[in-house]
Amino acid sequence: MNSSRCAACKHLRRRCPSDCIFAPYFPSNNPRRFAYVHKIFGASNVGKILQDLPVSYRREAANTLCYEAYCRIKDPVYGCAGIVDQLNEQLKVAEYQLATIRAAITTTLQPSYLLDQSLPM
Amino acid sequence: MNSSRCAACKHLRRRCPSDCIFAPYFPSNNPRRFAYVHKIFGASNVGKILQDLPVSYRREAANTLCYEAYCRIKDPVYGCAGIVDQLNEQLKVAEYQLATIRAAITTTLQPSYLLDQSLPM
Numbered sequence: 001m002n003s004s005r006c007a008a009c010k011h012l013r014r015r016c017p018s019d020c021i022f023a024p025y026f027p028s029n030n031p032r033r034f035a036y037v038h039k040i041f042g043a044s045n046v047g048k049i050l051q052d053l054p055v056s057y058r059r060e061a062a063n064t065l066c067y068e069a070y071c072r073i074k075d076p077v078y079g080c081a082g083i084v085d086q087l088n089e090q091l092k093v094a095e096y097q098l099a100t101i102r103a104a105i106t107t108t109l110q111p112s113y114l115l116d117q118s119l120p121m
Numbered sequence: 122m123n124s125s126r127c128a129a130c131k132h133l134r135r136r137c138p139s140d141c142i143f144a145p146y147f148p149s150n151n152p153r154r155f156a157y158v159h160k161i162f163g164a165s166n167v168g169k170i171l172q173d174l175p176v177s178y179r180r181e182a183a184n185t186l187c188y189e190a191y192c193r194i195k196d197p198v199y200g201c202a203g204i205v206d207q208l209n210e211q212l213k214v215a216e217y218q219l220a221t222i223r224a225a226i227t228t229t230l231q232p233s234y235l236l237d238q239s240l241p242m
Binding site for chain 2: 039040041042044045049052053057060061064065067068072076077078079080081082083084087088090091094095097098101102105
């Protein structure tokens with residue numbers, strides 16, 4: 001073992017090989033980043049996901065795995081899927097407001113009507 | 122082993138105990154559901170996440186884990202985080218359109234102006 005092991009190899013208490021699949025994306029100065037993905041996905045699955053991707057996609061994949069792991073740790077029931085639900089709800093509200101305001105403009109062509117109806121301003 | 126094993130125990134080729142943590146959420150008639158979460162999170166991590174939750178939250182957690190696993194299999198780089206990004210973009214567009222249309226109504230109070238400006242209708 002040496003002092004330049006990446007966060008993953010430090011966490012797993014193993015030697016960090018020169019071609020370590022984790023090293024470029026899990027630097028030793030951010031141990032929590034690996035701890036999150038390890039807790040939720042497991043080191044082996046994370047390694048497999050990265051290994052199966054072209055090198056140019058691996059950093060983005062590591063980042064999104066960290067994001068998802070963090071979401072699941074913060075909210076063990078809904079995780080990242082909970083964020084998707086919330087955003088879908090917000091989008092539905094915004095689209096409903098847009099549809100309402102556009103319908104009002106199209107059908108009445110009277111801005112005073114829009115204001116009187118207390119449309120969301 | 123018996124024929125009433127849940128999808129998880131069938132997949133893991135093990136006996137399905139009467140108090141199996143997976144059985145209520147991974148029925149034998151839907152083997153793909155377990156295969157997804159096993160591939161992405163690993164059976165052990167899924168079991169731990171479910172075990173750490175009150176029983177009343179476990180079904181929802183199993184459902185959201187399946188959703189996330191499916192997203193990651195479909196899109197190994199971005200997974201569920203890619204859906205979050207897309208929804209954030211859509212929400213930003215909808216909110217910009219709302220702000221634009223509201224500003225136009227408030228400042229001009231002339232619906233003909235709104236139509237002339239080709240605001241998104």
